[in-house]
Amino acid sequence: ASESESDRKGIQNAPEKNVDGVEWAESKAVEDEDGGGDVENLLKEEEEYGEENDFSADTAGALKWKEDLTQKAAEAFLRQQQSAPNLRKLVYGTVAEDADEEDDADEELGGLFHVSRPDKESKQKANALDCSKFPVETPQDWDLDEVMNSIRDCFVTGKWEA
Amino acid sequence: MASQPHSLSYVGCNFLRQRLVLSTLSGRPVKIRKIRAKEENPGLRDFEASFIRLIDKVTNGSRIEINQTGTTLYYQPGLLYGGVLEHDCSPHRSIGYYLESLLCLAPFMKHPLRIVLRGVTNDQVDPSVDVLKATALPLLKKFGIDGEGFELKITRRGMPPKGGGEVIFACPVRKVLRPIQSTDPGKIKRIRGTAYSVRVSPQIANRIVDSARSILNKFIPDIYIYTDHMKGTSSGKSPGFGLSLVAETTNGTFLGAELASNPQGQGTAVLPEELGLNCAKLLLEEIYRGGCVDSTNQSLVLLLMTLGQQDVSKVLLGPLSPYTIEFLRHLRSFFQIMFKIETKPSHEELQGGEKVLMTCVGIGFSNLSKTIK
Incomplete structure (x- = not known):
C-alpha cells in the first residue's frame, strides 16, 4: 500500500x-x-x-x-x-564616477554657496596612489602544513590528473 | 582629423597612466579634473609631470594642456612615433611605473622604440624592472611580439631615494596581435630569482638567497637565485638590497613576487633573512592566486586581448585586482568592449584559490602607422 x-x-x-x-x-x-x-x-x-x-x-x-x-x-x-x-x-555595474557626477550636481546652492561634503571614500579613491600592484590583504601562515598543502598540486612535484 | 571624437572626462589623479595610455591608443582625448584639488599641495606631482613628458616624447602631435595649479589636465593624443629616445624618470616612482605604460604602447609605434630610462630600478611601491623583465616580456611574446630587437636590460641599478639606475628597453612593432587562448596555467617546474645588493656588503645577497630557499625548497627542488652585486657607477646613488622571484610553469606562465629594503633614512633597517623569507611567502601567495598571468600583469594581458585580431581570446586569471577592475571599466569607455567574466571555483583541491576566466573578442586594432618595408 x-x-x-x-x-x-x-x-x-x-x-x-x-x-x-x-x-x-x-x-x-x-x-x-x-x-x-x-x-x-x-x-x-x-x-x-x-x-x-x-x-x-x-x-x-x-x-x-x-x-x-x-x-x-x-x-x-x-x-x-x-x-x-x-x-x-561588480565590474560593469556601479561605477564610482557616477557618484562624482551626482555631487557635482548638488554642489551649488543658490548660485553663491556650495555645500562641501567631505565624501571621503570616493575622493580618496579618485586621488589615491596609481599602482598596479595587488598587495595581499590577509597573508596566510605558510608555516602551517594545511596552508602549504593548498598549493601542493600547482607544482610538478604534486599530483597530475590523468 | 576631420571631426574630433568626443572627449572623456575623469576626476582625480588615480589611474592617470591607464587613462592616458588608452586615450593614446583609441585616439579619444581625455580631460582629468580635480587632481588633488582638496589637498594642501594641489595638482600634479613631479613623477606625473615626468610621465606626461614621456608620453609626449613617444608620440607626435599630442596636445597637452595643464592649468596653472595643475589640477586639470587635457590630453589630445597624437600618433605613436617611437624611435630612439631617452628619458629621466622622477626618482619618486620607480622606472617600473613608466615601463608598465611603455609596454602597452611600444608594439604600436611607427618606428621601433628603443629607450634609455634613468631613475630608480627597484623600490617598494611599483613592480621592479627585474619582475617586469621576467613576467611581462614573455607575456608580450605570446601575442607575437618577439624578435631580435626585443630586450629589457638593466645597465645600472638605482635604489630610492636618489636613484641613479639605468635601463634600456627596446621593442619591435607589430601590425596586428595574435589572439591567445590561455586557460591552463600548467604546473610550476622551476623558480628563478635575483637577489641584488648595491652599496652594501655583497654578503647580504647570499643571506637573502639562503632564507628564501629554506621555504621554497619544501615545494620544489629546481630553484636558482642569482646574486647580483653591482659596483662603482653601476650601483646608483643610494644603498639598498632586495629580492625578486619568478615561478615558471610547464605552459610558459610566469608568476612574480618581490620585496625591497626600506630606502635609506626611512623606516627601520630590514634583516636580509627576514626579507628573503617574506618574499618567498609573497611568491607562495601569488601561486595561491594563480592563473595564467600574475596579478601585476592582469591589465596588460587584458589590453592586448582587446587590441587583438577579431577573434576570441581567453585567459585564466587569479582574483582581479582593484587596478584591473578599473582598467576593465576604462576599456569599456574607450573601446566599447566588455569581457565575459566567469568565476571558476577551485574544484580540484590543492591548487590554490578561485580563478576567473576572462573572454573577449578583439577589436581588430591594427597599427596603421607602421611602415611597410
Missing part, C-alpha cells in the same frame, strides 16, 4: 517538478541581468514548496530522496550565488 501511495506521490510531483525545471532554466538565462531578483524568486518558491511538502513528511521508503530535490537544488544554487559574487556586476 505504501508503495502505491508513493507511486501516486511521484506522479503528483512530476508536473510540479517540470514547472520548476522550466523556471529554473529561465532564471538561469536572465541571471546576468538581475541575479538578485531570481534569488528572491527562488527563495519564495522554496518556501512554498516546503509548505506543500509538509503533508507527505510521513512518507517513508525508497523514493524519499526524491522529495526535496528542487529545494536541494535551490539551496545549492543559493550557496553558489553567495560564494561567487557576480563579478560582471
Whole structure:
C-alpha cells in the first residue's frame, strides 16, 4: 500500500517538478541581468514548496530522496550565488564616477554657496596612489602544513590528473 | 582629423597612466579634473609631470594642456612615433611605473622604440624592472611580439631615494596581435630569482638567497637565485638590497613576487633573512592566486586581448585586482568592449584559490602607422 501511495506521490510531483525545471532554466538565462531578483524568486518558491511538502513528511521508503530535490537544488544554487559574487556586476555595474557626477550636481546652492561634503571614500579613491600592484590583504601562515598543502598540486612535484 | 571624437572626462589623479595610455591608443582625448584639488599641495606631482613628458616624447602631435595649479589636465593624443629616445624618470616612482605604460604602447609605434630610462630600478611601491623583465616580456611574446630587437636590460641599478639606475628597453612593432587562448596555467617546474645588493656588503645577497630557499625548497627542488652585486657607477646613488622571484610553469606562465629594503633614512633597517623569507611567502601567495598571468600583469594581458585580431581570446586569471577592475571599466569607455567574466571555483583541491576566466573578442586594432618595408 505504501508503495502505491508513493507511486501516486511521484506522479503528483512530476508536473510540479517540470514547472520548476522550466523556471529554473529561465532564471538561469536572465541571471546576468538581475541575479538578485531570481534569488528572491527562488527563495519564495522554496518556501512554498516546503509548505506543500509538509503533508507527505510521513512518507517513508525508497523514493524519499526524491522529495526535496528542487529545494536541494535551490539551496545549492543559493550557496553558489553567495560564494561567487557576480563579478560582471561588480565590474560593469556601479561605477564610482557616477557618484562624482551626482555631487557635482548638488554642489551649488543658490548660485553663491556650495555645500562641501567631505565624501571621503570616493575622493580618496579618485586621488589615491596609481599602482598596479595587488598587495595581499590577509597573508596566510605558510608555516602551517594545511596552508602549504593548498598549493601542493600547482607544482610538478604534486599530483597530475590523468 | 576631420571631426574630433568626443572627449572623456575623469576626476582625480588615480589611474592617470591607464587613462592616458588608452586615450593614446583609441585616439579619444581625455580631460582629468580635480587632481588633488582638496589637498594642501594641489595638482600634479613631479613623477606625473615626468610621465606626461614621456608620453609626449613617444608620440607626435599630442596636445597637452595643464592649468596653472595643475589640477586639470587635457590630453589630445597624437600618433605613436617611437624611435630612439631617452628619458629621466622622477626618482619618486620607480622606472617600473613608466615601463608598465611603455609596454602597452611600444608594439604600436611607427618606428621601433628603443629607450634609455634613468631613475630608480627597484623600490617598494611599483613592480621592479627585474619582475617586469621576467613576467611581462614573455607575456608580450605570446601575442607575437618577439624578435631580435626585443630586450629589457638593466645597465645600472638605482635604489630610492636618489636613484641613479639605468635601463634600456627596446621593442619591435607589430601590425596586428595574435589572439591567445590561455586557460591552463600548467604546473610550476622551476623558480628563478635575483637577489641584488648595491652599496652594501655583497654578503647580504647570499643571506637573502639562503632564507628564501629554506621555504621554497619544501615545494620544489629546481630553484636558482642569482646574486647580483653591482659596483662603482653601476650601483646608483643610494644603498639598498632586495629580492625578486619568478615561478615558471610547464605552459610558459610566469608568476612574480618581490620585496625591497626600506630606502635609506626611512623606516627601520630590514634583516636580509627576514626579507628573503617574506618574499618567498609573497611568491607562495601569488601561486595561491594563480592563473595564467600574475596579478601585476592582469591589465596588460587584458589590453592586448582587446587590441587583438577579431577573434576570441581567453585567459585564466587569479582574483582581479582593484587596478584591473578599473582598467576593465576604462576599456569599456574607450573601446566599447566588455569581457565575459566567469568565476571558476577551485574544484580540484590543492591548487590554490578561485580563478576567473576572462573572454573577449578583439577589436581588430591594427597599427596603421607602421611602415611597410
